[in-house]
Amino acid sequence: MTEPNSLIDPREFQARIEALVGAGEFDQVFQLIETLPDDDRPLLLSRLGTELHQALLSAPDPRAAAELLHSLPEAQAIELLDDIPASVAADLLEELPQNEQADLVGELSQPVAAAILLEMDDPSAASRIRSLAAYEDDQAGGIMHGEFVAVTQDESVGQVIEYLRANAGTFNDYDVQYVYVTDRARRLRGVLRLRDLLLAEATRPVRELMIADPFSVTDRTDLNDLHDIFLEHDFLGIPVVGASGELTGVVGRAAVEEALGDRTADDFLKTQGIIREELRTMPLVVRSRRRLAWLSINIGLNVVAASVIAFYQETLSQVIALAVFLPIISDMSGCSGNQAVAVSMRELSLGLVDPRELLRVLWKEASVGLINGVVLGLLIALVAMLWQGNAWLGLVVGGAMMLNTLIAVSLGGCLPLAMRRFGMDPALASGPILTTVTDMCGFLLVLSFASAAIERLV
């Protein structure tokens, strides 16, 4: 990541757009946007502010407005669609590809989505979008696109080329990689590559030329499986069929990679306590409230964990030096455990571990936890001994650190698998569960060891 070399000040850009909108010069606004450098565009457009966004989306030319909508971060686009009249939103959406329409509609609240779909000019397109929006983001149906070229198997190469020529205007907007061949019931029968068409004689029937019984997936195929398929095969796109074998869409390699990247990014944000995507252009109260929801759970868990300390006030008051080591033990077991969580989440997403392999992961992590626990335990024991000149304090603190690292690493490795197995989201809850358990264990270990050895410590 290099530093973007933006020369345009966001406020200045906003002022220019504001002046043009005030004068009703929407054409000039969209021309100006068109000429922005590609790498300045996301920042500048996202900063225009809600009022200007609303004004631009209601501009006379829905094409240009849709282009703007497409360039905004999705979270911002959703908010805007929520705010503008349903009829305006419907006009805008109709200018986008169906899969993007479905993505946005799927993120809107139920009543807003229903109102927008009602306003659409073409009821059959609206019903298609409704069914696309019902798919999950990690299913083939949720990432496929519906803009493909299909012909029936009885046609000849010449007829297909004629068909492509006649519809060149429409197909220009498509990513045409393959021509799909179906029977009359729209069931997928074969695939033609454009280059095969290019090299074949016009009179040959496509039935002879096509790759018959082509590889396909169903609309419910999982994102991980799609990734494995693209890893294994050189396809650019895979046809998606519905329950009765009818061709319903095409899922492209880039769309799968993009969906995986989005999921990784979402997981990352979730582990850090950002549960719903946040942009700094959002209102302060929304940003604060979303973060607080997560923080207030964590403060509760923290109080529970730290309450262990309260039971050992007697010990603590006799050996006040222990208070220095409690936060260290708590923090370090978080670090050690989160490493194991991260490795498990990575292996799960790469399909390198099965959620049922808890014992294998436990074994693999316990051995790392033991070694690292011994090293960290020795380090902290050394610190304690050098500082207080008491070998027993080193033994107490070092022993607790060793055992707690072993616990944290073993638990951290297993938690994501266990959560996946029970249908929970490992990104969301692994961290808080891990730190609560290891904090409690850590405090308990240090303070109970200290109580047991109290005569050597005072």
Place this chain on the structure above:
Amino acid sequence: MTEPNSLIDPREFQARIEALVGAGEFDQVFQLIETLPDDDRPLLLSRLGTELHQALLSAPDPRAAAELLHSLPEAQAIELLDDIPASVAADLLEELPQNEQADLVGELSQPVAAAILLEMDDPSAASRIRSLAAYEDDQAGGIMHGEFVAVTQDESVGQVIEYLRANAGTFNDYDVQYVYVTDRARRLRGVLRLRDLLLAEATRPVRELMIADPFSVTDRTDLNDLHDIFLEHDFLGIPVVGASGELTGVVGRAAVEEALGDRTADDFLKTQGIIREELRTMPLVVRSRRRLAWLSINIGLNVVAASVIAFYQETLSQVIALAVFLPIISDMSGCSGNQAVAVSMRELSLGLVDPRELLRVLWKEASVGLINGVVLGLLIALVAMLWQGNAWLGLVVGGAMMLNTLIAVSLGGCLPLAMRRFGMDPALASGPILTTVTDMCGFLLVLSFASAAIERLV
């Protein structure tokens, strides 16, 4: 992510492969691998163990062995290439596409890479791979592929089709989306879409048909910029030109999405203390050592931060209840600060913030930090008061929590921008710097407030 439905036991699969390798039946091994379900393949292949991997990679048929190498996680493939003789590694690599060869060679240690390149049959291919391997993973040169179809601008449509037909065998392996048109010095002059060729008359010169002065990027174009370009334009691939305008490769949409996803995944691992990718198939000592490198830095920082507590032992011994709140303050400022770090990293990667906008982010975060600090401060003050029945303890602990949340959130938001600006990796160091500073501040705030109010607390 759904649970994979693996029916094949990894040990059983390993035993079957072992028996076949023992009998020298390599063909059967590769046939068996070929028939694995796509979603079981990564797990089963990665678990075969180093000995079997080495035996298979040295199999008589380098094509099949290369296929296996391609299916393994990259970190595992690198280890294996490191272990097998350079001549065997060279034979294997030569079966892979050049960009994959370059990716692997770029990850190997310098002497191993040099030895393998020396063993390659074609010195010009070796030199090309050496230059590809020198690109960073986040540059166009590092993700482009070199398998494209190029013709000169003087040829006719018929000649181009003839050329494609004559080389159909080679081009079959390529993702042919576009035919690139160059002048005699190999400088890029235009682009032909396959469908345009399909629909044009054979006698027309490509010069008339091509999109002249096509969109291109240089080999040094940054990954973020590539992403912005693909977001803005409907291209499937973009030609990459070198310093003097010569066509050197093509970067595809899917490759950009994949590289972005990889970077997000790497960033995620780094923030959790996994600096170099770890697989549980790696030797224990490697896994343990890599994690320890990170942990030992953190334990040092933790000791420094906690040493603040040592200066206030007098205060602590008088109000031992404070020891319960120290780990809570430390943990919660980590949580609050990491939320802000995550939002900044996300906005940076989406190009929604410029690293120079420190003041804007400081303002946006300080306001969230203030609100959330007040709420968390009130919550923890309530806990302290209810527990100890002392309003002054609530004031001390709550006030410290409030101020420290404000500090943590403000610092967390700004750190990634500052690190990016000074060319450091925000994923790597934001977390440790954040927690060290906020731990110190938190301990200092609680304990100095307590010292000031000591007469009200005892």
